[in-house]
Amino acid sequence: MTQVPSSTDVVIIGGGVMGASIALELSKNGRKVVVIDKGGAPGAGSTSASSAIIRFTYSNFNTILMAWEAAQYWYNWNDFVGVDDPDGMAKFVKTGYLVFLTEGYDGVRQRELWDQFGIPYEVLSPEEVRKRWPAFETGKFYPPKSIEDPAFADDPYDQLSALFDPLSGFMDDPMLAAHNLAHAAKSHGAEFFFHKEVSGITKSGGQVTGVTLASGETISAPIVINAAGPHAAKINRLAGVYDEMKVHHQPLRQEVFSPPAPVGFRLEDNAPIVADLDLGQYFRPHMGDLLNVGTTEPACDPLHFIEDADDWNDQVTVEFFERVMLRLARRLPDFGIPLKLLGIGALYDVTDDWIPLYDKSSLNGFFMACGTSGNQFKNAPLVGKFMRILIEAQEQGIDHDVTPLEFVGEATGKAINLGAFSRLRSEAVTAGNVMG
Ligand SMILES: Cc1cc2nc3c(=O)[nH]c(=O)nc-3n(C[C@H](O)[C@H](O)[C@H](O)COP(=O)(O)OP(=O)(O)OC[C@H]3O[C@@H](n4cnc5c(N)ncnc54)[C@H](O)[C@@H]3O)c2cc1C
Numbered sequence: 001m002t003q004v005p006s007s008t009d010v011v012i013i014g015g016g017v018m019g020a021s022i023a024l025e026l027s028k029n030g031r032k033v034v035v036i037d038k039g040g041a042p043g044a045g046s047t048s049a050s051s052a053i054i055r056f057t058y059s060n061f062n063t064i065l066m067a068w069e070a071a072q073y074w075y076n077w078n079d080f081v082g083v084d085d086p087d088g089m090a091k092f093v094k095t096g097y098l099v100f101l102t103e104g105y106d107g108v109r110q111r112e113l114w115d116q117f118g119i120p121y122e123v124l125s126p127e128e129v130r131k132r133w134p135a136f137e138t139g140k141f142y143p144p145k146s147i148e149d150p151a152f153a154d155d156p157y158d159q160l161s162a163l164f165d166p167l168s169g170f171m172d173d174p175m176l177a178a179h180n181l182a183h184a185a186k187s188h189g190a191e192f193f194f195h196k197e198v199s200g201i202t203k204s205g206g207q208v209t210g211v212t213l214a215s216g217e218t219i220s221a222p223i224v225i226n227a228a229g230p231h232a233a234k235i236n237r238l239a240g241v242y243d244e245m246k247v248h249h250q251p252l253r254q255e256v257f258s259p260p261a262p263v264g265f266r267l268e269d270n271a272p273i274v275a276d277l278d279l280g281q282y283f284r285p286h287m288g289d290l291l292n293v294g295t296t297e298p299a300c301d302p303l304h305f306i307e308d309a310d311d312w313n314d315q316v317t318v319e320f321f322e323r324v325m326l327r328l329a330r331r332l333p334d335f336g337i338p339l340k341l342l343g344i345g346a347l348y349d350v351t352d353d354w355i356p357l358y359d360k361s362s363l364n365g366f367f368m369a370c371g372t373s374g375n376q377f378k379n380a381p382l383v384g385k386f387m388r389i390l391i392e393a394q395e396q397g398i399d400h401d402v403t404p405l406e407f408v409g410e411a412t413g414k415a416i417n418l419g420a421f422s423r424l425r426s427e428a429v430t431a432g433n434v435m436g
Helices: 017-028 061-075 077-081 108-117 126-132 174-187 229-239 318-331 377-395
Strands: 010-013 033-036 092-094 097-100 122-124 162-165 169-171 191-193 198-204 207-213 218-220 223-226 249-257 273-276 281-286 290-295 343-351 357-359 366-370 406-408 415-417
Touching: 010 017, 010 207, 017 033, 017 174, 017 366, 017 377, 033 174, 061 077, 061 108, 061 377, 061 415, 077 174, 108 162, 122 126, 174 191, 174 377, 198 229, 207 223, 223 229, 229 249, 229 343, 229 366, 249 318, 281 318, 290 318, 357 377, 366 377, 377 406
Parallel strands: 010 033, 010 223, 033 191, 097 273, 223 366
Antiparallel strands: 092 169, 097 162, 122 162, 198 207, 207 218, 249 290, 249 343, 273 281, 281 290, 357 366, 406 415
């Protein structure tokens, strides 16, 4: 096995979709990059569990613009990556995205922002929704309930309209997408080391100087980037920068399920991705006539924050499975409750306001791309670029904390304010859940 080098320009902690994207951007721009990952392969961490939905339903100007800009890269993935991966290339599957309009989400602000960016959409009446996708029950059940609630089985009391955008979709294999980025980064000279754990951050006089590994090696580097996914808070603590942050982040346990799709709601039926805030869930068609189903953290579901990202239950539970499946059956009446429990446990890295942290820190040379809150796979292609301009600004003596940087989208020509992702921001007003 190749030895880790004793020094480099940049160490990236984590080879998930974020670390791999950053490695590609920085190595392409001439930096010597070393990626250290304690797992076994690119994207084998939380990226591998991702629903990989590319959508534009965020609450704020900057977060919507970021998703819209990043989508252009997914649409042209092979061009963006720039190098053919012999293991195959991930593919964008266009399905469109339907969000039911219910209490707390009338879609008005969403449409105002989409109009500014030219994101196309339609507003569909309940009848139009059923005409297009007869598999749907369009009744209103709000608020989302647990199945123990006596009102769970109540009949719907109204009908729901919906907002539909035709350009959303999902990546067919999120781990392969990370592999594609890592492969391309390697072609530009980046080195990836797996089964190696960063156990310490070294520093001197307010400047990061490198990392130490649990296996004993040290790597000196003037730039260290924390892209450790659900372990990122642990790394920020190791670096001594966690307490100065105004917005904090912590792993949150999730369960996502893959039951069989009912006829009428498969990929071949042109089924859309669905945000069903009325029942507190999201779901989408998946390859192999399956569905991918998760929740939108409704108030009736307890949140399981995790203290230690190395110590948690990664198995799905019958209790949660039944709850999610029965709620799904309310929206898709032909969905037969599956007998077999099929799904995975996974971790989000959630911030206080469900907006990520793409930032520098008080430790010169130590940067973070974390707090991705279950909704940032879609933005990974842009995160490499964000981190590059944050690093370049620091090298030019520009203090991003004082003068927030902007990134002008290559596709949209519009400026994204990187201050929106600062660790020092005031908590943003958002949906307060995975919708962001
Ligand atoms: C169930 C689920 C569904 C999701 N659905 C969507 C979606 O539909 N759309 C969307 O946009 N986003 C979604 N997300 C979010 C998205 O997948 C994540 O934001 C993204 O994959 C995070 O990538 P990452 O590289 O930051 O983290 P990871 O992929 O977790 O990578 C971090 C890496 O760091 C390594 N690491 C950790 N600690 C150390 C250490 N000390 N030393 C060395 N290596 C270390 C780990 O081994 C890991 O490989 C979802 C997430 C989950 C969990």
